[in-house]
Amino acid sequence: MPPEPAQSFAVTLRVNGQSFETEIDARTTLLDALRDRLHLTGTKKGCALGQCGACTVLLDGKRVVSCLMLAAMAEGREVTTIEGLARGDELHPVQAAFVEHDAFQCGYCTPGQIMSAVGAIREGRAGSDDEIREQLSGNLCRCGAYANIVAAVRDAATREA
Amino acid sequence: MNAIIGQPVSRVDGPAKVTGHATYAAEFDLPGLVHAAMVVAPIPRGHIRSVDTAAAERAPGVLAILTHENAPRLPYHQIPQRPQVDAQSGEQLHVLQDAEVRFNGQPVAVAVAETLEQAVHAAELVRIDYARTPALTIFDPARGRPPSEGNVKAGRVPELGRGEAEAALAAAPVRVEARYTHPREHHNAIEPHVTIAHWEGEHLTLYDKTQWVDNDRKEIAHVFGIPEERIRVVSPFVGGAFGSALRTWPHVTLAAMAAQRVGRPVRLELTRRQLYTSIGFRPHSEQHVALGATKDGRLSALKHEVIQQVGRYEEYAETVLSPTSHLYSCPNLLARYRLVEMDTNSPCPMRAPGVVTGVLGLEMAMDELAVELNIDPLELRLRNYAETDEQKGLPWSSKELRACYATAAERFGWSRRRPEPRSMREGDQLVGYGMATAIYHSDRSAATASVALTGNGGAVVRSASSDMGPGTYTSMTQVAAETLGLPLEQVRFELGDTNLPYAPVHGGSVTMASLGNAIVAACGAAQKKLADLARAAQQGPFSGLPSEAVAFHGGGLARADGSGSVVPYAELLRQHNLGWLEAEGSAQPGEETKKYSSAAFGAVFVEVRVDEALGTVRVPRIIGAYDVGRVINPKTARSQCIGGMVGGLGMALEERADWDARFGRVMNANLAEYLVPVNADIGVTEAIFVPNDDRNFNPLGVKGLAEVAICGVAPAIANAVWHATGRRIRQLPITPDVLL
Ligand code: FES
Ligand code: FES
Numbered sequence: 001m002p003p004e005p006a007q008s009f010a011v012t013l014r015v016n017g018q019s020f021e022t023e024i025d026a027r028t029t030l031l032d033a034l035r036d037r038l039h040l041t042g043t044k045k046g047c048a049l050g051q052c053g054a055c056t057v058l059l060d061g062k063r064v065v066s067c068l069m070l071a072a073m074a075e076g077r078e079v080t081t082i083e084g085l086a087r088g089d090e091l092h093p094v095q096a097a098f099v100e101h102d103a104f105q106c107g108y109c110t111p112g113q114i115m116s117a118v119g120a121i122r123e124g125r126a127g128s129d130d131e132i133r134e135q136l137s138g139n140l141c142r143c144g145a146y147a148n149i150v151a152a153v154r155d156a157a158t159r160e161a
Numbered sequence: 162m163n164a165i166i167g168q169p170v171s172r173v174d175g176p177a178k179v180t181g182h183a184t185y186a187a188e189f190d191l192p193g194l195v196h197a198a199m200v201v202a203p204i205p206r207g208h209i210r211s212v213d214t215a216a217a218e219r220a221p222g223v224l225a226i227l228t229h230e231n232a233p234r235l236p237y238h239q240i241p242q243r244p245q246v247d248a249q250s251g252e253q254l255h256v257l258q259d260a261e262v263r264f265n266g267q268p269v270a271v272a273v274a275e276t277l278e279q280a281v282h283a284a285e286l287v288r289i290d291y292a293r294t295p296a297l298t299i300f301d302p303a304r305g306r307p308p309s310e311g312n313v314k315a316g317r318v319p320e321l322g323r324g325e326a327e328a329a330l331a332a333a334p335v336r337v338e339a340r341y342t343h344p345r346e347h348h349n350a351i352e353p354h355v356t357i358a359h360w361e362g363e364h365l366t367l368y369d370k371t372q373w374v375d376n377d378r379k380e381i382a383h384v385f386g387i388p389e390e391r392i393r394v395v396s397p398f399v400g401g402a403f404g405s406a407l408r409t410w411p412h413v414t415l416a417a418m419a420a421q422r423v424g425r426p427v428r429l430e431l432t433r434r435q436l437y438t439s440i441g442f443r444p445h446s447e448q449h450v451a452l453g454a455t456k457d458g459r460l461s462a463l464k465h466e467v468i469q470q471v472g473r474y475e476e477y478a479e480t481v482l483s484p485t486s487h488l489y490s491c492p493n494l495l496a497r498y499r500l501v502e503m504d505t506n507s508p509c510p511m512r513a514p515g516v517v518t519g520v521l522g523l524e525m526a527m528d529e530l531a532v533e534l535n536i537d538p539l540e541l542r543l544r545n546y547a548e549t550d551e552q553k554g555l556p557w558s559s560k561e562l563r564a565c566y567a568t569a570a571e572r573f574g575w576s577r578r579r580p581e582p583r584s585m586r587e588g589d590q591l592v593g594y595g596m597a598t599a600i601y602h603s604d605r606s607a608a609t610a611s612v613a614l615t616g617n618g619g620a621v622v623r624s625a626s627s628d629m630g631p632g633t634y635t636s637m638t639q640v641a642a643e644t645l646g647l648p649l650e651q652v653r654f655e656l657g658d659t660n661l662p663y664a665p666v667h668g669g670s671v672t673m674a675s676l677g678n679a680i681v682a683a684c685g686a687a688q689k690k691l692a693d694l695a696r697a698a699q700q701g702p703f704s705g706l707p708s709e710a711v712a713f714h715g716g717g718l719a720r721a722d723g724s725g726s727v728v729p730y731a732e733l734l735r736q737h738n739l740g741w742l743e744a745e746g747s748a749q750p751g752e753e754t755k756k757y758s759s760a761a762f763g764a765v766f767v768e769v770r771v772d773e774a775l776g777t778v779r780v781p782r783i784i785g786a787y788d789v790g791r792v793i794n795p796k797t798a799r800s801q802c803i804g805g806m807v808g809g810l811g812m813a814l815e816e817r818a819d820w821d822a823r824f825g826r827v828m829n830a831n832l833a834e835y836l837v838p839v840n841a842d843i844g845v846t847e848a849i850f851v852p853n854d855d856r857n858f859n860p861l862g863v864k865g866l867a868e869v870a871i872c873g874v875a876p877a878i879a880n881a882v883w884h885a886t887g888r889r890i891r892q893l894p895i896t897p898d899v900l901l
Binding site: 041045051099136 | 171172174175178179180182183184185187190276278279282351353399400402403430433629631632797799800801803804805806807808831833839840841843
């Protein structure tokens with residue numbers, strides 16, 4: 001018999017510079033907390049197994065798959081999601097490049113791709129097409145927009161540099 | 162005003178998608194929303210002996226546990242004319258209606274709880290005792306049988322052909338013959354299938370992942386035995402589907418059932434593992450191709466037999482014989498289609514269903530024939546170019562395949578290919594060039610749209626269509642903007658809601674040819690309504706004029722002779738004290754289907770690099786040229802094509818459901834073990850559109866685009882692997898273990 005589940009408890013999550021107090025369950029992943037408790041649904045669930053990258057967010061500036069992290073572990077850390085990139089109506093350069101280069105079709109993997117790209121560029125790991133391909137290979141795109149994703153990230157990386 | 166059709170416009174929904182503000186089915190935030198988790202059967206066939214839900218019911222947060230013992234009995238009325246997206250014979254799964262287990266992975270219970278974690282936990286606590294009975298879990302071609310009547314009526318025929326194929330084959334001076342297989346493949350759209358069901362009294366709203374809201378509504382109305390008017394389906398964004406969301410799967414019924422039971426909106430999201438059994442897949446296929454030819458490379462006989470797996474409770478069949486019937490000129494042809502029943506969830510359409518399979522066998526066999534004849538593979542195709550559809554005995558509505566061959570070959574540098582295998586190298590890598598033809602029949606269906614001209618000078622265009630990624634939002638906005646003579650920004654297109662005018666299925670590459678023309682008609686109807694008002698007015702510049710004396714251009718109405726000024730839409734509305742004016746339009750296939758055969762064509766060229774020490778195949782370049790008729794938006798069209806190339810590469814080199822026959826189960830039901838292409842697998846992918854405008858097929862001149870883009874890619878890669886290595890791998894995927 002599996003153990004009795006834990007009671008729910010309150011946590012404070014820092015997301016996109018804002019503090020959110022929310023009730024979670026010990027088993028709640030960061031991904032589910034973002035989507036279902038905070039209603040920040042820009043972060044996507046593709047597999048919930050750490051295999052697709054759709055749920056990628058930045059945790060203290062580093063890329064993580066939020067489906068493999070418990071929400072409770074994110075307390076006291078700074079989470080950045082796709083909703084936190086644009087300044088008002090002005091898209092972040094990576095977002096703008098994705099639109100310009102048509103780096104998606106259905107758009108479902110896109111927030112994860114963009115967060116990975118932002119992370120990779122910040123870490124200085126988007127220096128060549130091959131490096132971009134490698135760095136973004138944890139983000140599956142079943143629509144197959146890869147060539148356009150590489151073009152968009154290259155473009156944004158050069159613009160930001 | 163500049164043309165808008167044909168411009169590489171960026172997606173109108175792009176900003177919503179890149180900021181996370183596009184709302185997919187799981188993301189509708191309904192007050193009181195609760196969660197459901199499914200329990201699925203772990204045996205391939207048998208029945209449930211007993212169910213124990215006591216522990217699950219006691220678990221925290223649980224609202225209900227539904228099993229076949231306590232689920233409502235649903236009428237499951239037959240739909241008089243089965244939708245073409247459904248299996249055409251047999252009976253769909255009646256979920257939780259009896260104790261039978263028909264396949265491994267069949268939903269047998271559902272737990273509903275306040276939170277997702279609680280629902281998942283409760284589902285784990287449901288105890289079910291099964292009695293297993295012998296199951297058909299092995300694909301045995303000897304058990305192949307023809308498709309049954311329902312499928313034959315829907316065009317999935319057991320046989321087709323012309324002339325005397327057997328005799329011609331026996332007499333042919335040159336012959337090749339081989340067997341090709343591809344495994345069961347899964348769509349694996351990144352968005353899981355998910356439904357939120359919400360009852361308000363007798364009215365049900367479904368927020369669902371679907372490629373066809375109108376049909377989703379119809380199916381659930383029949384399952385529950387309630388009038389369609391009481392159901393609304395909402396689906397503004399679909400996170401990829403590739404055919405998996407064409408029909409309505411059992412979990413949609415489960416979500417509606419659960420929501421009814423608990424009196425709260427319920428979300429049921431399939432897990433990645435469940436996506437291998439709760440929706441469909443591309444069926445495992447084996448095929449045998451025999452080609453006979455003259456010494457100068459003219460096909461004299463073509464025999465093609467395809468055998469596919471099919472579920473036992475219902476029968477899904479595909480148009481696998483379609484490409485064989487008309488891709489090449491050949492007087493003697495015999496094609497045969499057989500199905501092997503297995504205890505599995507039902508297969509379903511996956512991008513270019515059937516056709517991608519038929520093209521695979523035919524195009525690999527053509528490559529083998531080219532070798533046998535010592536003729537360049539491209540030249541062999543040109544020598545057997547089908548000037549007409551020889552099976553239907555009809556001319557093509559248009560065919561620019563020669564231009565596709567020439568353009569792609571030139572761009573690729575095909576002339577640099579040395580004919581002998583293993584003759585090209587780069588460092589320690591073997592280099593191979595391969596090519597194949599692509600074809601997908603073009604269809605259109607009846608569609609309706611409405612256009613509202615609004616007081617602010619813009620227009621809102623609506624139809625219950627879908628956009629699973631090709632860019633329906635954008636391309637339909639372009640069509641409407643150009644037809645109305647308005648700038649793109651002034652036009653908004655809405656889709657994905659059964660409250661909107663009827664749209665056909667968003668699949669089979671029919672959307673633009675169907676709905677695009679309906680939008681043109683709706684724009685025309687709105688313009689006519691407005692012009693009629695202006696002409697009937699007591700005063701004003703158009704008062705009393707006959708209809709031919711006025712015309713719309715430049716965003717308003719003017720005299721047809723060019724005298725006087727253009728009165729913009731908004732001004733006309735104001736003059737008649739109207740806040741807005743709306744009209745509907747429709748379009749449907751006409752006589753053209755009797756006069757012509759229509760298809761989209763393509764030529765795909767690939768380069769592979771094979772590392773013999775590791776058995777790895779890399780694909781640095783895929784170049785395709787396509788005749789898809791008129792291209793509404795080259796930017797999004799190109800994305801569809803390169804997406805098809807990626808899908809085809811997956812099919813050639815990576816994708817395979819590993820089947821455990823002991824349990825009738827897919828063993829690698831997740832994205833780490835069922836391999837799909839990742840970014841680092843993809844090199845240059847380039848799509849070129851050859852000019853065409855097929856007005857014989859429909860007024861907009863478009864054909865279809867999505868499906869043709871995946872056809873031909875896998876055989877081109879397999880052919881290139883032969884060229885690189887001299888080894889003909891006839892079983893996909895070509896993984897390193899096979900090549901070593
Ligand atoms: S949802 Fe987290 S990696 Fe797929
Ligand atoms: S855009 Fe659809 S999965 Fe990437």
